[in-house]
Amino acid sequence: MNTVLLSILAGLGGMFGWGTSDFFAGLFSKKIGHFKTFFWSQFAGLISALILVYFFTLNLSLPPLIVVLLPLAAIFYTIAYLLFYRGFEIGNVSVISATINLWPVFTIFLAFIFLGQRLSMLQTAGVFLIIVGVTLAALKWNDISERSIKLFSGVKETVVAAFIFGIFWNLSEVISEGIGWLSTTIFVKTGVILLLLFFSLLAKRRLDVPKISTRAKLTVALVGILEAAAVVSVNYGLTVGDVILVTPISSALSIVTITMAIMFLKEKVTKIQAFGIVLALTGIILTAF
Numbered sequence: 001m002n003t004v005l006l007s008i009l010a011g012l013g014g015m016f017g018w019g020t021s022d023f024f025a026g027l028f029s030k031k032i033g034h035f036k037t038f039f040w041s042q043f044a045g046l047i048s049a050l051i052l053v054y055f056f057t058l059n060l061s062l063p064p065l066i067v068v069l070l071p072l073a074a075i076f077y078t079i080a081y082l083l084f085y086r087g088f089e090i091g092n093v094s095v096i097s098a099t100i101n102l103w104p105v106f107t108i109f110l111a112f113i114f115l116g117q118r119l120s121m122l123q124t125a126g127v128f129l130i131i132v133g134v135t136l137a138a139l140k141w142n143d144i145s146e147r148s149i150k151l152f153s154g155v156k157e158t159v160v161a162a163f164i165f166g167i168f169w170n171l172s173e174v175i176s177e178g179i180g181w182l183s184t185t186i187f188v189k190t191g192v193i194l195l196l197l198f199f200s201l202l203a204k205r206r207l208d209v210p211k212i213s214t215r216a217k218l219t220v221a222l223v224g225i226l227e228a229a230a231v232v233s234v235n236y237g238l239t240v241g242d243v244i245l246v247t248p249i250s251s252a253l254s255i256v257t258i259t260m261a262i263m264f265l266k267e268k269v270t271k272i273q274a275f276g277i278v279l280a281l282t283g284i285i286l287t288a289f
Contacts, residue, residue, distance in 0.1 A: 003241045008287055010237020011249025017230025019256020023264075025223045034085040037220060039196045039207055044224030046189040049232065052182055059183040066178045069171055073184075074191025076168040082199075083161035091154020098138040099158040101131060104251040106166025108244050115170065117244040126286030127248040129279045136276025138254045169247050173238040181235035185228065245287060252280045 025037060062070070087096040108127065111117045119127065176184045200207050230250065237246035255277055261267040269277075 004245070004287075007237050007241030007245045008249060008284070010233050010241065011246045011287075012284075013233025014230040014237070014246070014250030015252045016256055017226050017228075017233060017253075018250065019253035020260065021223045021226035021230065022253060023257045023260040024219050024226070034088065035082075035196075035200075035205055036207060037223070038081060038085065039193070039200075040220050041224035041227060042189055042192050042196065044221040045228030045231070046186065046193060046224075048225045048228050049182070049185050049189060052232070053186075056182050057180075058186065059179045061179070063178060066175055069175050070187050071191060073168055073171045073175060074188050074195060076164050076171065077188060078192050078195045078199075080161045080164035080168060083157045083164070087154035087158035087161065091158070096154050096158050098135045099155050100162055100165075101134050101138065101251060101254070102159060102162035103165035103169075104131060104248040106163045107169045107247045110166050110170045111173075111242070111244040115173070115243070117242045119244060123245065123287050126283040127245075129283030129286065130248050130252050131283075133276045133279030133281070133283060134252050134254050137258055137273045137280065138276075169234075169238075169243050172235060173243040176235045176238040181232060181239050184235050185232050189228070189231075249284055249287060252284060255280050 021041075025041065084096075084100055087099070104127070172184060172188070175188075179187075197207070199205070230253075234246055234250050258267075258269065258273065258277070262269060
């Protein structure tokens, strides 16, 4: 199987993993808060990743460069997510969801400059269609037309988060190529949890197990498992392919989230959103050439 096809499949794994986890996170995060949701979902994701050690080899031989990059990657991932969630808290969900789609743009730009990665003309067109399509699909145009909504609230935080995600995924490729996809996932998630514990102490946030139904707890755990599956898939793709191709495909996660909202919540899709979905799917097909 060639590297392009593996990159596409890994990107699709990230797309479905993040898309489904975001759908469930959106349903339950308001009940216990974004910080607790992020912490406990990351904890569940780490446990599920550790189970994979039984089936795959965990590389504990860390070169000096990787030892330096791992803490940086954990810091960038944590800060990016917290800023992203902050954007959701103070801004319009539709606008923030569309703005975060800048992260593959930053990822591609950094990979082009620092890693020397390139795409074919058709792949470049495909990536462009994915980013434009996902942005159109994520925006709820009826909300934007309402003057009462402050469109720029939370956008600054989200743009910064997207840029930091771009840095993170370039670092993740270097780390994954150095120690493997499983070790990268486990070490980074461990670092994220330690950082969240540190932040909770500084901000005096409680991280005790939330008093919610068993179903809700299982859903939060599912969010972590699906998110971990997405990270594992993308990290695997980075070991066999290039970040410049894997991340734009995985960024189409909004398509999955929207589809699930249509199926389970009976939400309606506007013509512009439907056009965006078609553009994104067309872009994914073009990346194979």
